[in-house]
């Protein structure tokens with residue numbers, strides 16, 4: 001049966017300061033019911049907003065919607081990401097994502113929980129030095 005969840009049926013949530021720096025909003029798109037494990041969330045980062053460093057046991061896909069963003073895998077340069085870009089994050093890879101300095105940014109976050117129901121393991125905040133680093137040239 002068709003199920004349409006209207007835009008105003010669910011309020012925007014502010015992400016907790018335990019796992020994020022700055023003001024970050026989350027709008028739930030869908031949470032799959034078993035046997036589906038699909039989760040989709042639109043995440044909006046205000047300027048300066050970013051996740052803490054974290055990992056996803058089953059990996060994550062980000063699809064960039066608006067604005068200018070940042071993404072970094074531990075040990076790699078920070079990368080600028082823009083609307084239409086898709087970021088594939090491998091299982092267990094330590095990383096962060098967020099806005100570019102001074103810019104609003106939204107992405108669709110697509111992920112699945114593992115067998116224990118875990119979708120992310122949260123680590124330390126991203127330092128201002130890491131956040132403000134010049135991004136790698138776009139390829």
Ligand code: MN
Pocket residue numbers: 054056060089095096097
């Ligand atoms: Mn992530």
